[in-house]
Amino acid sequence: MSVLVLVEPGEELSLQAISLARDLGGPLHALSVGEAVTGLGAYGVETLHVAEHDGLSAYAPAAWAACLEQLIDQVAPDAVVAAGTNRGNEVLGHLAARRELPFAANCIAVGSDGTVTRVRWGGSLLEEARIDSDLKLLTVAPHMVEATTLNGGEATVERLEAALDDADLTVRVVEHAETPTAGVSLAEAKVVVSGGRGVGSADGFGMLEELAGLLNAAVGCSRVVTMAGWRPHTDQVGQTGTKVAPDLYIACGISGATQHIAGCKGAKKILAINSDAEAPILASADYAVIGDLAEIVPAITAELRKARS
Amino acid sequence: MRILVCVKRVPLTGGKMVLTADEQALETRHLGFTISPHEECGVEEAVRLVEQHGGEVTVLTLGPAEAEEQIRDSLANGGDRGVHLVTDGQEWDPQGTAAVIVETVEAEEAAGGGFDLIVFGNESADAGNYQVGIRVAYALSRPIATNLKGLSLYEGGVRCEQEVPGGRDIYELPLPAVVSVLEGINLPRYPSVPAKLRARSKPVETRSPERPAPKLEKLRLVVPPGQGKQAEILGNGPEAAPRVVEVMREIGVAG
Numbered sequence: 001m002s003v004l005v006l007v008e009p010g011e012e013l014s015l016q017a018i019s020l021a022r023d024l025g026g027p028l029h030a031l032s033v034g035e036a037v038t039g040l041g042a043y044g045v046e047t048l049h050v051a052e053h054d055g056l057s058a059y060a061p062a063a064w065a066a067c068l069e070q071l072i073d074q075v076a077p078d079a080v081v082a083a084g085t086n087r088g089n090e091v092l093g094h095l096a097a098r099r100e101l102p103f104a105a106n107c108i109a110v111g112s113d114g115t116v117t118r119v120r121w122g123g124s125l126l127e128e129a130r131i132d133s134d135l136k137l138l139t140v141a142p143h144m145v146e147a148t149t150l151n152g153g154e155a156t157v158e159r160l161e162a163a164l165d166d167a168d169l170t171v172r173v174v175e176h177a178e179t180p181t182a183g184v185s186l187a188e189a190k191v192v193v194s195g196g197r198g199v200g201s202a203d204g205f206g207m208l209e210e211l212a213g214l215l216n217a218a219v220g221c222s223r224v225v226t227m228a229g230w231r232p233h234t235d236q237v238g239q240t241g242t243k244v245a246p247d248l249y250i251a252c253g254i255s256g257a258t259q260h261i262a263g264c265k266g267a268k269k270i271l272a273i274n275s276d277a278e279a280p281i282l283a284s285a286d287y288a289v290i291g292d293l294a295e296i297v298p299a300i301t302a303e304l305r306k307a308r309s
Numbered sequence: 310m311r312i313l314v315c316v317k318r319v320p321l322t323g324g325k326m327v328l329t330a331d332e333q334a335l336e337t338r339h340l341g342f343t344i345s346p347h348e349e350c351g352v353e354e355a356v357r358l359v360e361q362h363g364g365e366v367t368v369l370t371l372g373p374a375e376a377e378e379q380i381r382d383s384l385a386n387g388g389d390r391g392v393h394l395v396t397d398g399q400e401w402d403p404q405g406t407a408a409v410i411v412e413t414v415e416a417e418e419a420a421g422g423g424f425d426l427i428v429f430g431n432e433s434a435d436a437g438n439y440q441v442g443i444r445v446a447y448a449l450s451r452p453i454a455t456n457l458k459g460l461s462l463y464e465g466g467v468r469c470e471q472e473v474p475g476g477r478d479i480y481e482l483p484l485p486a487v488v489s490v491l492e493g494i495n496l497p498r499y500p501s502v503p504a505k506l507r508a509r510s511k512p513v514e515t516r517s518p519e520r521p522a523p524k525l526e527k528l529r530l531v532v533p534p535g536q537g538k539q540a541e542i543l544g545n546g547p548e549a550a551p552r553v554v555e556v557m558r559e560i561g562v563a564g
Binding site: 130240269272285288292295304 | 322323324325326335346347402403404407432434435436437438439440443444446447448452453454455456471473475476477478479480481482483491492493496497523524525526527528529530531532533535538539540541542543544545546547548549550551553554556557560561562563564
């Protein structure tokens with residue numbers, strides 16, 4: 001039994017993937033493309049294979065999958081594992097298509113009998129499934145498995161001279177455009193002030209902006225709000241938006257649909273401000289204030305200002 | 310240009326996940342249904358491309374008889390015709406789904422000419438397998454880009470944009486191609502009443518493919534622990550503000 005893990009440079013989620021891969025048993029091989037990743041030995045990786053080729057200077061999903069295929073032939077693993085990142089899911093999808101193998105995306109546990117537990121609905125539901133093949137392909141759901149170290153030494157580094165076809169490089173990043181960012185980013189904010197249908201209008205977000213300004217917070221919103229065109233999609237917290245993990249998430253007028261909870265359940269604490277004491281959000285929140293948010297939000301802003309002066 | 314968009318019917322889950330007694334599905338008796346969000350944006354994107362460049366949008370779904378609702382909704386939003394692969398309600402695994410889509414594409418192309426673009430949602434809202442579009446692309450030997458938040462055509466190709474930390478990554482795919490898009494690539498329109506009426510008379514072809522044995526086999530569904538927390542009520546109305554600020558101080562975010 002051996003396992004091959006795809007590692008993305010600088011990606012914390014790859015370390016979580018390695019930690020789950022260890023549950024499959026056997027020596028751990030890792031692949032990184034274009035550049036070596038240091039410190040993997042501590043996570044139990046015995047051999048790091050670094051793929052090199054002129055065509056790998058820019059990300060190309062099929063080429064990454066081709067490198068994994070080459071290593072599969074070389075080390076004959078029983079499983080190939082990657083992080084459930086955009087690229088991890090994409091590359092394993094390519095590998096699955098090339099080898100015509102089943103692939104289980106976003107797993108949180110693996111059994112020795114070939115069963116996995118994977119997430120559905122962005123984490124609101126779990127599925128126990130069986131992968132019907134000898135070589136198992138899976139990715140690991142983000143932030144569901146802890147990255148843990150062992151007392152391992154340094155991993156042996158081996159160079160993999162990638163053998164790529166032109167077809168492997170048809171789809172590759174040809175350009176990267178920088179977008180200037182203003183303010184606190186939603187994904188990294190310590191506090192998020194978020195609004196839902198209960199905010200009532202695009203203008204209603206003014207009071208949320210004001211509170212957010214005082215708390216150095218980012219402003220988020222629910223899917224209802226982006227579909228109504230009140231806020232841009234980049235502000236959406238949820239299964240189809242941004243997943244946030246602040247110290248405090250303030251949910252104003254958000255009912256708490258599973259689609260939304262999938263995006264904010266990473267918050268350490270959730271405060272719900274809602275007119276309905278029976279709203280589903282209260283079953284996911286730590287604190288709640290019941291009433292009209294148009295009165296409550298400005299009152300909190302005023303109280304914060306008073307406390308500071 | 311000819312575009313095929315693949316959509317999936319999924320329940321509107323509301324606030325709580327409730328399973329059927331056999332743990333094989335969500336209890337949907339009291340739920341409405343919708344098009345999986347990424348795919349709803351896929352339909353809108355296809356319709357906009359055809360409005361700009363001319364052509365036809367075909368909408369394809371694999372699902373129970375009731376999924377005609379999602380095809381009609383897509384036709385009300387600008388799709389021209391539908392193809393409904395009717396199932397008995399059982400779920401198909403990603404390999405089976407991809408295989409039947411490939412079969413359908415080949416039949417459609419033999420009858421009506423090639424599709425320049427096949428559009429998928431990046432992952433379905435319910436199963437979230439992240440792979441059907443990629444499998445279809447490989448089986449048809451066409452390039453694919455995924456996680457897309459922007460599409461535009463140039464002579465002979467499609468320019469694809471991905472949001473990545475700090476900016477956007479750009480890909481250029483020669484046509485015919487396959488793309489998987491994300492919600493946020495556009496804001497889908499609401500259909501007008503006349504558009505809904507017109508959609509009723511647009512052609513929808515049905516076929517009943519046989520479900521192959523799954524290679525990724527669902528054993529059972531489980532509602533994760535952690536639901537059913539009970540929030541501490543800090544107060545009612547604006548009078549609760551001092552207590553809220555106190556809690557913010559305890560958490561260390563009051564500034």
